[in-house]
Amino acid sequence: MAADGARLMAVPRQLPNAITIARILCAPVFLWMLLVDNGSDGALRWWAAALFVVAIATDGIDGYIARKYNIVTDLGKLLDPIADKVLTGVAFIGLSILGELPWWVTIVVLVREIGITVYRFIVVNNHVLAAAWMGKLKTVAQSVALTLALAPFAALIGDWANWVNIVTMWIAVALTIASGLDYIVSEVRGARTQRATGKK
Numbered sequence: 001m002a003a004d005g006a007r008l009m010a011v012p013r014q015l016p017n018a019i020t021i022a023r024i025l026c027a028p029v030f031l032w033m034l035l036v037d038n039g040s041d042g043a044l045r046w047w048a049a050a051l052f053v054v055a056i057a058t059d060g061i062d063g064y065i066a067r068k069y070n071i072v073t074d075l076g077k078l079l080d081p082i083a084d085k086v087l088t089g090v091a092f093i094g095l096s097i098l099g100e101l102p103w104w105v106t107i108v109v110l111v112r113e114i115g116i117t118v119y120r121f122i123v124v125n126n127h128v129l130a131a132a133w134m135g136k137l138k139t140v141a142q143s144v145a146l147t148l149a150l151a152p153f154a155a156l157i158g159d160w161a162n163w164v165n166i167v168t169m170w171i172a173v174a175l176t177i178a179s180g181l182d183y184i185v186s187e188v189r190g191a192r193t194q195r196a197t198g199k200k
């Protein structure tokens, strides 16, 4: 008991949210590095890729601390999933600004991510639209594809790195669309079942 109390006192209540906000603030910094580098393979491009990897890889640390020390807040529940989408969304936008990724890819991804997030908030008082396994896989696929696209590996290991980038990006985009459709289908089915059973 005393040990628990000491642990609770040792962790500031706002630490998880501070970590989440720090992750979100990495987004404009790595976008700036990316754009200043302007598509060259310079050191800033590697720093931009490294910052993206650190920010995206620390997903879960904030939530883990909040749960472990029982300091989960509504703000944290709101901010945590948004942090991932800000990081990946900014990376997609940066690559399109540089002309390294077609704008239609970025627009399709943003429409899916913003659409599902907004829908999740709209229905929150009715039911929780939990992250599905395909959505989680999509986030991993996007993170891998963006890391490979941001880090100029082709300068180190040759052109075949570009082919790996293209294949991983296609997989990420396909999973982004498929997981979005998966949510829509499950919501439509759920609504039909509710109507059929008369449940609210």
Ligand SMILES: O=P(O)(O)OC[C@H](O)CO
Binding pocket: 081, 084, 113, 116, 130, 131, 132, 134, 135, 136, 138, 139, 179
């Ligand atoms: O399917 P989404 O957009 O809710 O994303 C899933 C989460 O990123 C999983 O952590």
